[in-house]
Amino acid sequence: MSRNILLLPGDGIGPEIVAEAEKVLGKVNEQFDLGLNFDTALVGGAALDATDSPLPDVTLEKAKAADAILLGAVGGPKWDSLPMAKRPEKGLLGLRSNLELFANLRPAILYPQLASASSLKPEVVSGLDIMIVRELTGGIYFGQPRGVRDLENGDRQGYNTYAYTESEIRRIGRVAFEAAQQRGKKLCSVDKANVLEVTVLWREIMEDLKREYPEVELSHMYVDNAAMQLVRAPKQFDVIVTGNMFGDILSDEAAMLTGSIGMLPSASLNSQKQGMYEPCHGSAPDIAGQGIANPLATILSAAMMLRYSLGEEQAAEAIEAAVSKVLDQGLRTADIMSEGATKVSTRDMGEAVLAAL
Amino acid sequence: MSRNILLLPGDGIGPEIVAEAEKVLGKVNEQFDLGLNFDTALVGGAALDATDSPLPDVTLEKAKAADAILLGAVGGPKWDSLPMAKRPEKGLLGLRSNLELFANLRPAILYPQLASASSLKPEVVSGLDIMIVRELTGGIYFGQPRGVRDLENGDRQGYNTYAYTESEIRRIGRVAFEAAQQRGKKLCSVDKANVLEVTVLWREIMEDLKREYPEVELSHMYVDNAAMQLVRAPKQFDVIVTGNMFGDILSDEAAMLTGSIGMLPSASLNSQKQGMYEPCHGSAPDIAGQGIANPLATILSAAMMLRYSLGEEQAAEAIEAAVSKVLDQGLRTADIMSEGATKVSTRDMGEAVLAAL
Ligand SMILES: CC(C)[C@H](C(=O)O)[C@@H](O)C(=O)O
Numbered sequence: 001m002s003r004n005i006l007l008l009p010g011d012g013i014g015p016e017i018v019a020e021a022e023k024v025l026g027k028v029n030e031q032f033d034l035g036l037n038f039d040t041a042l043v044g045g046a047a048l049d050a051t052d053s054p055l056p057d058v059t060l061e062k063a064k065a066a067d068a069i070l071l072g073a074v075g076g077p078k079w080d081s082l083p084m085a086k087r088p089e090k091g092l093l094g095l096r097s098n099l100e101l102f103a104n105l106r107p108a109i110l111y112p113q114l115a116s117a118s119s120l121k122p123e124v125v126s127g128l129d130i131m132i133v134r135e136l137t138g139g140i141y142f143g144q145p146r147g148v149r150d151l152e153n154g155d156r157q158g159y160n161t162y163a164y165t166e167s168e169i170r171r172i173g174r175v176a177f178e179a180a181q182q183r184g185k186k187l188c189s190v191d192k193a194n195v196l197e198v199t200v201l202w203r204e205i206m207e208d209l210k211r212e213y214p215e216v217e218l219s220h221m222y223v224d225n226a227a228m229q230l231v232r233a234p235k236q237f238d239v240i241v242t243g244n245m246f247g248d249i250l251s252d253e254a255a256m257l258t259g260s261i262g263m264l265p266s267a268s269l270n271s272q273k274q275g276m277y278e279p280c281h282g283s284a285p286d287i288a289g290q291g292i293a294n295p296l297a298t299i300l301s302a303a304m305m306l307r308y309s310l311g312e313e314q315a316a317e318a319i320e321a322a323v324s325k326v327l328d329q330g331l332r333t334a335d336i337m338s339e340g341a342t343k344v345s346t347r348d349m350g351e352a353v354l355a356a357l
Numbered sequence: 358m359s360r361n362i363l364l365l366p367g368d369g370i371g372p373e374i375v376a377e378a379e380k381v382l383g384k385v386n387e388q389f390d391l392g393l394n395f396d397t398a399l400v401g402g403a404a405l406d407a408t409d410s411p412l413p414d415v416t417l418e419k420a421k422a423a424d425a426i427l428l429g430a431v432g433g434p435k436w437d438s439l440p441m442a443k444r445p446e447k448g449l450l451g452l453r454s455n456l457e458l459f460a461n462l463r464p465a466i467l468y469p470q471l472a473s474a475s476s477l478k479p480e481v482v483s484g485l486d487i488m489i490v491r492e493l494t495g496g497i498y499f500g501q502p503r504g505v506r507d508l509e510n511g512d513r514q515g516y517n518t519y520a521y522t523e524s525e526i527r528r529i530g531r532v533a534f535e536a537a538q539q540r541g542k543k544l545c546s547v548d549k550a551n552v553l554e555v556t557v558l559w560r561e562i563m564e565d566l567k568r569e570y571p572e573v574e575l576s577h578m579y580v581d582n583a584a585m586q587l588v589r590a591p592k593q594f595d596v597i598v599t600g601n602m603f604g605d606i607l608s609d610e611a612a613m614l615t616g617s618i619g620m621l622p623s624a625s626l627n628s629q630k631q632g633m634y635e636p637c638h639g640s641a642p643d644i645a646g647q648g649i650a651n652p653l654a655t656i657l658s659a660a661m662m663l664r665y666s667l668g669e670e671q672a673a674e675a676i677e678a679a680v681s682k683v684l685d686q687g688l689r690t691a692d693i694m695s696e697g698a699t700k701v702s703t704r705d706m707g708e709a710v711l712a713a714l
């Protein structure tokens with residue numbers, strides 16, 4: 001069996017962190033005889049610079065043909081003033097929508113070794129383990145009509161459309177119920193059903209799905225309250241399901257509760273379990289090229305890839321165990337450094353994971 | 358000079374907390390000879406029960422005629438399954454839009470006496486003092502078209518419209534720049550300009566306004582990053598300005614950083630400085646009628662009313678000093694109770710503020 005992995009290093013620290021994850025994947029490839037083949041392509045700002053498109057055709061073709069994709073990060077100030085269609089982010093959004101990667105899984109886990117990095121009190125976050133399931137190919141990110149127009153009275157108006165169909169809600173709902181079923185059996189659906197009609201439909205469909213998953217306890221929460229509860233008592237949550245925009249906000253908030261966003265992986269899956277895997281953090285242009293970025297979120301994203309797209313649970317667990325081991329050894333990149341630990345570079349961290357495998 | 362104050366107790370704990378604020382206003386009315394007249398009306402669930410409308414005409418007329426409005430809170434499970442148009446929230450939204458209360462000011466302040474109530478580490482939040490300026494009469498809350506429709510393929514679709522005009526952005530921008538000018542001179546505008554066209558216009562207008570306020574340092578932040586930064590390092594912010602939906606989420610998150618949402622007031626102003634004042638917290642139906650709710654957010658909202666709508670700075674400060682004094686005395690309602698303090702009822706807390714005046 002041979003499987004094709006597409007590497008998309010992207011911008012900023014992307015190339016540095018993907019390089020370490022590639023080494024780690026290479027090693028488990030041998031150890032577990034996984035039959036992985038690697039290819040690389042351009043996306044985001046790097047693609048814009050080379051081809052004038054944030055998602056060149058050749059990249060999209062390779063992505064479609066791949067069994068799984070490992071992405072670094074996209075974007076940076078260099079491209080920030082370009083028009084919307086010519087922004088690095090459009091490369092990422094284009095991949096998500098063209099491959100129909102509608103299910104974004106974002107775990108927010110507090111590593112016990114890094115508990116002190118959180119800005120929250122230890123008792124509030126110790127043992128934190130939340131899974132956020134974010135809808136990724138619909139909602140206001142992709143809704144039409146959208147744009148900026150001149151009104152008759154001479155004023156200008158910007159507008160976007162927040163829309164979901166019942167079938168879009170149903171398919172992301174199923175992913176979330178199934179995740180909850182395999183975890184703590186608690187699902188919290190986040191909406192703004194007291195104000196937005198689109199989320200009234202959302203809530204209705206989630207209620208409807210409940211009958212198919214009798215073991216899962218479903219609750220609903222308004223998004224403003226969810227943003228509060230994540231700060232107040234995050235451990236009340238097991239799985240959270242929400243739309244694209246609210247998911248963007250809440251998953252970043254939840255990630256930051258751990259204090260170690262450099263540690264958090266994510267998966268974006270379609271209905272064939274084809275997936276794109278990427279760290280939760282961004283391209284961090286301020287530290288790009290210095291060899292100090294934390295590669296662990298990308299390495300853990302590679303582990304998620306083995307688990308969700310390739311069905312290689314054993315290899316995934318081996319990587320996760322190796323990461324845990326290097327943390328136990330006291331190795332820390334700058335972002336997670338604390339007193340008494342050993343500060344290491346991006347490459348040293350990658351090498352340490354290799355050695356621990 | 359005589360000024361008309363409309364009291365809207367609303368639902369849940371609303372009547373209990375407004376009663377205490379009314380006593381406090383009555384006392385400063387005498388002490389400072391403010392010429393305040395009080396009237397009361399129904400809104401929200403209470404109005405629905407009595408009249409079948411969450412915002413009866415008589416309430417709206419009284420609200421329009423008032424110099425300022427003090428609101429308790431609206432909503433509760435009793436009315437949660439009613440259709441959108443018949444929900445308590447529509448009373449609140451109707452007041453905001455009919456009175457054009459476009460500028461919502463939500464301070465997030467950590468009271469030193471209550472520092473331990475925060476779920477964040479003391480060094481992260483001590484001295485926290487953020488002002489969130491939220492646009493309140495536009496954006497996706499009021500955008501048209503909206504609804505749920507049947508598509509031709511048999512699927513259903515829910516949809517809402519997120520729209521802002523240049524003039525709407527400009528007027529809320531001015532309020533925010535002016536607030537920043539009077540405070541720490543730092544304004545952070547929060548948007549999602551890498552994805553949403555409506556917020557590209559938002560960012561453009563904020564940049565444009567900058568020239569009118571050369572002393573204010575303007576920055577821009579994506580909403581997902583803002584949700585993270587509020588958890589990571591909230592003291593980096595002075596004034597935050599954002600749209601209705603992002604403001605709803607971020608202001609609740611910011612409020613919860615203090616751990617004492619029962620302490621936080623808010624103001625909603627129109628361009629004539631007519632305003633509606635209300636606590637940041639909700640109607641707390643679970644503790645309604647027990648006499649244990651914290652009236653301080655409502656009492657502090659009354660102080661904001663004196664400051665912003667009535668120009669009575671001295672009376673406002675007197676109330677704020679009285680609140681600080683009761684906290685110094687160690688008096689605490691259940692929500693802010695901590696070891697060694699004295700637990701008091703809603704009414705006791707109100708009486709203590711009166712005594713401190
Ligand atoms: C870069 C940006 C378009 C993207 C998003 O908003 O989805 C990012 O914030 C994310 O969460 O992956």
Ligand SMILES: CC(C)[C@H](C(=O)O)[C@@H](O)C(=O)O
Nearest residue numbers: 194195224432446449450605
């Ligand atoms: C009750 C609800 C409609 C309201 C809002 O979303 O604006 C509330 O959450 C608030 O922030 O005042």
